[in-house]
Amino acid sequence: MTSERKVExxxxxxxxxxxYAARRTPEPLSQRLEEEWLxxxxxRRPGFARLRLGIGCYWATYSIxxxxxxxxxxxxRTHLAPASVAGFMSENSALFSRRTATFLLVASLHAAVLxxxxxxxxxxxxxxxxxxxxVDQIDKTLPPPIDLPVPPTPDWNTTQIIVPQPDxxxxxxxxxxxxxGDVKETPPETQGGTGPSLPxxxxxxxxxxxxxxxxxxAHDFYPPAAIRRGEQGIATVSACVDARGRLTSDPTxxxxxxxxxxxxxxxxxxxxxxxxxxxxxxxxxxVNSCYAxxxxxxLKN
Amino acid sequence: MSxxxxxxxxxxxxxxxxxxxxxxxxxxCKLASxxxxxxxxRLEAAGWFVSRWEAINxxxxxxxxxxxxxxxxxxxxxASDVFASFNRGVLA
Numbered sequence: 001m002t003s004e005r006k007v008e009x010x011x012x013x014x015x016x017x018x019x020y021a022a023r024r025t026p027e028p029l030s031q032r033l034e035e036e037w038l039x040x041x042x043x044r045r046p047g048f049a050r051l052r053l054g055i056g057c058y059w060a061t062y063s064i065x066x067x068x069x070x071x072x073x074x075x076x077r078t079h080l081a082p083a084s085v086a087g088f089m090s091e092n093s094a095l096f097s098r099r100t101a102t103f104l105l106v107a108s109l110h111a112a113v114l115x116x117x118x119x120x121x122x123x124x125x126x127x128x129x130x131x132x133x134x135v136d137q138i139d140k141t142l143p144p145p146i147d148l149p150v151p152p153t154p155d156w157n158t159t160q161i162i163v164p165q166p167d168x169x170x171x172x173x174x175x176x177x178x179x180x181g182d183v184k185e186t187p188p189e190t191q192g193g194t195g196p197s198l199p200x201x202x203x204x205x206x207x208x209x210x211x212x213x214x215x216x217x218a219h220d221f222y223p224p225a226a227i228r229r230g231e232q233g234i235a236t237v238s239a240c241v242d243a244r245g246r247l248t249s250d251p252t253x254x255x256x257x258x259x260x261x262x263x264x265x266x267x268x269x270x271x272x273x274x275x276x277x278x279x280x281x282x283x284x285x286x287v288n289s290c291y292a293x294x295x296x297x298x299l300k301n
Numbered sequence: 302m303s304x305x306x307x308x309x310x311x312x313x314x315x316x317x318x319x320x321x322x323x324x325x326x327x328x329x330c331k332l333a334s335x336x337x338x339x340x341x342x343r344l345e346a347a348g349w350f351v352s353r354w355e356a357i358n359x360x361x362x363x364x365x366x367x368x369x370x371x372x373x374x375x376x377x378x379x380a381s382d383v384f385a386s387f388n389r390g391v392l393a
Binding site: 029032033035036037038039040042043044052053055056057058059060063064067 | 322323324327333334335336337338339342343346355364365366367368
């Protein structure tokens with residue numbers, strides 16, 4: 001269908017609607033409204049505007065017919081006020097007024113949309129839902145457990161720690177004697193005919209040092225707190241002393257007296273005695289050395 | 302009084318002596334015909350409007366006669382009072 005034929009069809013439909021609507025109005029107004037609406041139709045643009053006018057006229061017949069009925073019910077009206085009041089009231093208070101009809105139309109449209117969603121579109125949504133995940137359980141046999149040998153439990157009670165005993169005498173290999181002047185070759189001595197011969201071992205006379213003259217007394221360094229508590233004991237202190245009897249490092253507790261206060265007093269005493277130690281001698285010659293000595297804290301003395 | 306009725310009255314109050322057809326009122330008020338014609342008939346029945354046929358010969362003009370509406374003195378006074386009451390309400 002071409003556009004011209006569409007316009008022609010809408011014009012004819014609009015004319016039919018105007019004729020039909022005018023005939024629906026009460027008799028005194030029927031001819032008048034038909035001519036009036038046809039004149040209005042002729043001034044409208046062809047096509048949709050005229051079709052809309054026809055639909056509007058058809059809609060207007062309902063209001064006009066209703067107002068005519070209201071006017072017939074109130075015959076004893078005056079010219080102005082009563083008629084207008086009746087007209088306005090009929091527009092707003094009738095059972096199927098325009099507002100009511102509009103409300104019903106909108107409500108029915110909403111109901112149709114909801115029904116469509118629930119029946120038609122809803123089923124599409126349900127069909128387009130993602131498939132459910134299927135979980136397959138795989139039966140996999142595990143290998144038998146491996147029997148590992150149990151390690152033997154060590155017997156800590158019977159274990160002995162062997163500590164080698166230190167040698168009391170130190171032996172040094174003396175330097176070969178230097179000969180100035182005549183060099184006298186001596187034939188090497190052999191022992192059993194195997195390997196070179198070693199020089200003879202030299203014994204060093206080592207005399208260990210200790211606290212010497214002027215070394216402070218233990219009574220002067222007896223901790224007062226230990227005196228109040230009646231603590232007594234013997235602390236063994238290790239001290240490193242040079243050839244002049246002075247400490248070369250801080251003294252340490254080798255064996256505790258059993259009292260921390262007495263041990264601290266022994267260390268203080270050992271530090272205070274620096275310069276009053278007797279150096280260890282090797283073959284009568286003082287050397288640097290470290291040795292341990294005991295400090296007794298006795299309340300009786 | 303509905304808003305649509307006030308629009309129709311406003312279109313006539315622009316020039317109270319004018320005679321307007323339904324098509325002209327539609328152009329001024331932009332009201333649908335289903336609303337416009339019941340209002341015109343209602344105001345005419347209430348005495349605010351009078352109407353008459355256009356003085357032409359339809360056969361010679363080639364178109365139907367138009368129905369022309371015009372405010373009556375009573376309608377003019379009442380419509381003016383309605384809009385004046387609105388103005389007082391706004392200014393108050």
